[in-house]
Amino acid sequence: MTAAEPSGSPTMRDVADHAHVSPMTVSRTLRDDPSVTPEKRRRVLDAVAALGYRRNEMARNLRLGSSTGLLGVIIANIANPFYAQLALGIEAHADKRGMRVVFANSGENPERERQLVSDFAARRLDGIIAVPTANQHDHLDPAALSGTPVVLAASPPHRINVDAVLLDDFGGTYEATSMLIARGHHRIGFLGLPAATWTGSERYRGYAAALEAAGLRVEDRYVRRNQPDVAAAVASATAILDQPDPPTALFAANNRNTLGAYRAIRSRAETVALAGFDDLDVADLLDLPLIVVSYDARELGRVAAELVCEHIDNTAPGSSTRRIVIPTKVIDYQQCPS
Amino acid sequence: MTAAEPSGSPTMRDVADHAHVSPMTVSRTLRDDPSVTPEKRRRVLDAVAALGYRRNEMARNLRLGSSTGLLGVIIANIANPFYAQLALGIEAHADKRGMRVVFANSGENPERERQLVSDFAARRLDGIIAVPTANQHDHLDPAALSGTPVVLAASPPHRINVDAVLLDDFGGTYEATSMLIARGHHRIGFLGLPAATWTGSERYRGYAAALEAAGLRVEDRYVRRNQPDVAAAVASATAILDQPDPPTALFAANNRNTLGAYRAIRSRAETVALAGFDDLDVADLLDLPLIVVSYDARELGRVAAELVCEHIDNTAPGSSTRRIVIPTKVIDYQQCPS
DNA sequence: CTGTTAGCGCCTTCAG
DNA sequence: CTGAAGGCGCTAACAG
Numbered sequence: 259m260t261a262a263e264p265s266g267s268p269t270m271r272d273v274a275d276h277a278h279v280s281p282m283t284v285s286r287t288l289r290d291d292p293s294v295t296p297e298k299r300r301r302v303l304d305a306v307a308a309l310g311y312r313r314n315e316m317a318r319n320l321r322l323g324s325s326t327g328l329l330g331v332i333i334a335n336i337a338n339p340f341y342a343q344l345a346l347g348i349e350a351h352a353d354k355r356g357m358r359v360v361f362a363n364s365g366e367n368p369e370r371e372r373q374l375v376s377d378f379a380a381r382r383l384d385g386i387i388a389v390p391t392a393n394q395h396d397h398l399d400p401a402a403l404s405g406t407p408v409v410l411a412a413s414p415p416h417r418i419n420v421d422a423v424l425l426d427d428f429g430g431t432y433e434a435t436s437m438l439i440a441r442g443h444h445r446i447g448f449l450g451l452p453a454a455t456w457t458g459s460e461r462y463r464g465y466a467a468a469l470e471a472a473g474l475r476v477e478d479r480y481v482r483r484n485q486p487d488v489a490a491a492v493a494s495a496t497a498i499l500d501q502p503d504p505p506t507a508l509f510a511a512n513n514r515n516t517l518g519a520y521r522a523i524r525s526r527a528e529t530v531a532l533a534g535f536d537d538l539d540v541a542d543l544l545d546l547p548l549i550v551v552s553y554d555a556r557e558l559g560r561v562a563a564e565l566v567c568e569h570i571d572n573t574a575p576g577s578s579t580r581r582i583v584i585p586t587k588v589i590d591y592q593q594c595p596s
Numbered sequence: 597m598t599a600a601e602p603s604g605s606p607t608m609r610d611v612a613d614h615a616h617v618s619p620m621t622v623s624r625t626l627r628d629d630p631s632v633t634p635e636k637r638r639r640v641l642d643a644v645a646a647l648g649y650r651r652n653e654m655a656r657n658l659r660l661g662s663s664t665g666l667l668g669v670i671i672a673n674i675a676n677p678f679y680a681q682l683a684l685g686i687e688a689h690a691d692k693r694g695m696r697v698v699f700a701n702s703g704e705n706p707e708r709e710r711q712l713v714s715d716f717a718a719r720r721l722d723g724i725i726a727v728p729t730a731n732q733h734d735h736l737d738p739a740a741l742s743g744t745p746v747v748l749a750a751s752p753p754h755r756i757n758v759d760a761v762l763l764d765d766f767g768g769t770y771e772a773t774s775m776l777i778a779r780g781h782h783r784i785g786f787l788g789l790p791a792a793t794w795t796g797s798e799r800y801r802g803y804a805a806a807l808e809a810a811g812l813r814v815e816d817r818y819v820r821r822n823q824p825d826v827a828a829a830v831a832s833a834t835a836i837l838d839q840p841d842p843p844t845a846l847f848a849a850n851n852r853n854t855l856g857a858y859r860a861i862r863s864r865a866e867t868v869a870l871a872g873f874d875d876l877d878v879a880d881l882l883d884l885p886l887i888v889v890s891y892d893a894r895e896l897g898r899v900a901a902e903l904v905c906e907h908i909d910n911t912a913p914g915s916s917t918r919r920i921v922i923p924t925k926v927i928d929y930q931q932c933p934s
Numbered sequence: 935c936t937g938t939t940a941g942c943g944c945c946t947t948c949a950g
Numbered sequence: 951c952t953g954a955a956g957g958c959g960c961t962a963a964c965a966g
Contacts, residue, residue, distance in 0.1 A: 266662070266742075266743070267662075267720070267742035267743065268742070269942090269943060269944090270943065270944065271943080279952085279953090280952070280953050280954080281943090281944080281945095281953090282945085282952070282953060282954085283951090283952065283953080285944070285945060286945095286951095286952085289945090293951055293952085294951075294952090295951070295952090298951090298952090310739075310740055310742065312714070312717055312718045312741075312742055313718060313943090313944080314718070314720055314942095314943055314944070315718045315719045315720070316654055316657070316658060316664060316719060316720050316943085317658055317942075317943035317944050317945095317958095318943075318944055318945075319654070319944095319958095320654060320655050320658055320942095320943080320944075320958055320959070320960095321943075321944045321945045321946080321957080321958050322944085322945070322946095322958085323958075326654060327719075328698070335684070336674065336680055336683050336684055336687065337677070337680045337681055337683075337684045339675070339677070339680075342674050342675045342677075342680045343675055345674050345675075345699070346673070346674055346675045346701070349674065349699065349700065349701055350701075353700070353701075358698050358700060358715065358719070359698065359699060359700070360666070360696050360697065360698050360699075361683070361687065361697060361698075361699050362687065362691070362696060362697070363684070363687055363688075363691075376650070377696065379650055380650050380651060380652070380653045381653045381654060381665075381696070382605070382652055382653070382654050401648075402648055403650075404604075404605035404606070404648065404650055405604070405605065517878070517881075520881065521881070524881070538878075540855070540876075540878050540881075540882075543855075543858065543859070543862070543878075543881075543882060544878075544881060545883045607958090607959060607960090608959065608960065608961095609959080617936085617937090618936070618937050618938080619937090619959090619960080619961090620936070620937060620938085620961080621935090621936065621937080623960070623961060624935095624936090624961095627961090631935055631936085632935075632936085633935070633936090636935090636936085651959090651960080652958095652959055652960070654959085654960095655942095655958075655959035655960050655961095656959075656960055656961075657942095657960095658942050658943070658944095658958095658959080658960075659941080659942050659959075659960045659961050659962080660942080660960085660961075660962090661942075662942095
């Protein structure tokens with residue numbers, strides 16, 4: 259018998275030696291090349307089993323040119339249900355193609371996002387899907403990333419030439435706000451997102467447009483646009499409602515704000531109507547009526563993965579900067595009987 | 597000037613040519629080797645900038661021996677808040693070390709889990725953290741994975757020699773069930789998980805032990821142990837409560853079952869007490885009192901990442917099969933005033 | 935201080 | 951049908 263196998267992973271050479279063939283025959287066998295004698299083929303497969311050999315895909319990819327079979331995803335926080343669904347959709351599509359997904363949290367930190375993108379490019383991931391945190395997208399330009407394809411999710415590209423999958427932020431917000439107005443609310447508060455973000459400005463636009471369409475005016479004192487977490491959303495909602503002549507309804511620009519607003523409203527005597535962007539999976543369990551702007555976050559992820567894969571395959575239309583919009587749907591959760 | 601740059605990523609050779617030095621000087625410069633003349637160093641850095649060069653980390657890792665800087669994580673479904681928190685904890689720790697995380701969903705399918713593990717090993721990921729779906733762990737044995745370190749989360753290893761991070765499934769369930777008993781409930785239903793899983797059997801054990809300690813008997817007709825989703829949990833809860841002489845309280849073995857039980861209870865006239873494993877982030881918003889077994893899923897992830905990294909660094913104690921238990925805490929959400 | 939040689943693990947090309 | 955040579959991009963080890 260030969261000496262003890264090396265402690266590291268066995269290599270193709272080890273298998274070849276064990277099977278008394280050349281490494282090439284091993285390579286061919288592992289690729290199901292029909293031009294290998296059944297006899298040798300068997301010997302190789304036996305050696306593979308005996309040694310617990312596993313082809314080094316990274317080395318293989320190096321030789322084959324590129325393609326690590328890895329898709330990079332940069333999101334704010336995987337624990338946010340929206341991003342979790344997005345991730346699910348991406349993973350499902352990648353999986354169909356035998357690709358794996360590298361997830362990284364940017365924590366809404368632009369500098370960190372920049373580092374991650376750079377890291378992904380250095381690792382030669384086949385493509386990148388990002389939910390950009392800020393409005394500066396230079397670091398996401400494929401031209402600056404050795405040509406790594408990029409697709410943006412939930413935000414259109416700013417001065418770079420990449421595809422994007424978007425939500426109907428404006429339309430969804432407009433519709434939900436209009437519904438509040440139709441129910442007789444003339445003073446409607448707004449818990450928004452930072453104005454510097456696409457999502458933040460679009461949802462605000464939808465809110466403002468709905469008010470204006472009804473002949474109402476936006477009152478700045480009813481608007482707060484910077485609640486980074488649920489606690490801050492509670493505080494902002496409370497502050498808005500504590501004013502003289504307070505709003506009779508609130509629109510919350512995302513799930514965190516909706517939960518915060520809900521908590522704030524719940525602890526008060528007066529009834530305040532509530533609508534918000536992002537569905538909640540427990541929306542029907544709450545004891546206040548709630549209107550939500552719902553959409554298929556998983557589909558958003560699926561489409562983003564599809565687009566980036568088209569670029570990876572060079573199937574994508576040349577210079578096009580596609581923008582696909584995932585529709586939103588307003589759902590009215592009536593108060594359940596207690 | 598030289599001819600047009602190759603369309604693919606520029607290589608170290610390209611940079612060397614551009615800067616009129618050898619590839620080694622480029623290599624050294626990029627590694628901040630002090631033994632490079634400031635002059636040449638500058639020339640190299642200029643060329644890097646001009647060409648938009650980025651060192652190929654995969655090729656580098658190949659040459660350096662191993663270490664892809666990638667950590668593999670296999671979980672059932674990233675959209676489940678428990679796994680999302682776990683993922684967050686892992687990602688946070690990996691990130692500190694400059695490592696990236698490859699997430700894959702097993703969908704609770706053992707065959708799929710096996711494929712993913714094999715895929716991770718073939719890609720030479722530095723380590724694997726898995727929440728195993730079934731009780732068969734042979735495919736997770738590092739010995740069969742070219743030595744790739746493995747750490748299990750939420751389930752102890754079965755016949756393989758790896759570290760694990762666990763929850764106090766038994767203790768938490770015992771305590772919460774005992775609390776229901778102390779409140780006068782003598783007939784308590786149980787919505788469980790498949791008995792074949794560690795979590796499923798331990799939580800059942802905790803439930804049964806609490807009943808027995810109080811001189812009560814487990815009634816099989818109050819027990820259902822296979823609800824794969826919320827809808828099934830609603831159905832099982834309803835079935836249990838629709839019997840003659842029904843339970844006055846339910847224990848739900850995880851978040852899905854708790855939500856299902858909640859929905860079922862809510863639609864009935866009689867009051868039924870509810871306790872469940874896994875905290876819900878909206879627990880305090882519900883309009884029924886709820887007891888939950890809470891724990892820090894993020895910490896669980898952090899510790900798992902820590903353990904696997906110790907193996908990657910060869911810092912881990914030799915043959916030890918460590919089992920670290922994350923404590924649970926029972927929280928009593930009283931009914932909020934409507 | 936810098937460049938040459940050699941090779942990580944694998945695969946394409948081209949002879950046998 | 952099989953093997954030998956060469957190289958993917960990078961870097962230790964060794965000359966100069």
